[in-house]
Amino acid sequence: MKVVFDFGGVVFRWRPEVLMRQCLPTRVQSREDATLWAARFFQHDAGDWGEFDRGAVDADELVERVARRTGLSREEVQRVVDAVPDELEPIAPTLALIGRIKEAGHRLYFLSNMPAPYAAELRRRHRFLEWFDDGVFSSEVRLIKPDPSIFQTALQRFRAQPRDCVFLDDHPRNVEVARELGWQAVHFVDAAQAALALEDLGVLRTPRAS
Structure with a gap:
């Protein structure tokens, strides 16, 4: 996935x-x-x-x-x-979630509305972006969410089919468009809620009680 x-x-x-x-x-x-x-x-x-x-x-x-x-x-x-x-400071619980996803063997990508100066600054400041296999910044493709074209561009870039992608975004309209295009998508509220949603989708396993 x-x-x-x-x-x-x-x-x-x-x-x-x-x-x-x-x-x-x-x-x-x-x-x-x-x-x-x-x-x-x-x-x-x-x-x-x-x-x-x-x-x-x-x-x-x-x-x-x-x-x-x-x-x-x-x-x-x-x-x-x-x-x-x-x-734009990293959110620690989300980083932990990303780590779980990576450990589960899934590939990581990003799709973000981000002006060019900030995209460059994020790449400069944060080494953990190397965890991602690839990603699309809006300013680099001259498209922004929720335009369906940016989702199509991402699929081409990631060499993926919509059914093989799970998209997490905090804006409901972006999530709606992704679903309309055949993606699996999660409206992100916080990392704990997103983890449960990913467990429901089979992306993550429910942690065993100790």
Whole structure:
């Protein structure tokens, strides 16, 4: 079986509301402010940020676009953009889950919406990415989830059939599209829940009680 991981929110921490509080303290005074600014800034992976994910705009152009659209200063936008790599910290329970999957003899892949600068930074910082046989970053193929084309591109890249892939993602729409295309897919909430789902699919064995 080929197990395919999303990255942000699954393998790596992704807390946009926390990022807003840290980077825009004068504008974000409450949890509600953080939620509104996160949605406005990142546009739920659409708009300007979606084009950044797609590799259609670089970081400098992104900063200009977001500043014009939101009314934030260029310095404020740049602060958020620069802070993202430090937010993308590995999630320890997910790494343990990946280890179990690898030990069970399955092959590991990733399929992630990720702007080019962050993709390069993840590869530079994290040696455990060598556990993955291959992967697709959106910015490298100029496609983003949930576009079905990126799933087809991944299948070609991984030399796989949909039925042979299990996909884990924290965004329900991405999971729905994968299933519509014939993939097995798990809506990832946390590593413990995902492990149970993978046991149900036969990817992992239920640990024996001691």
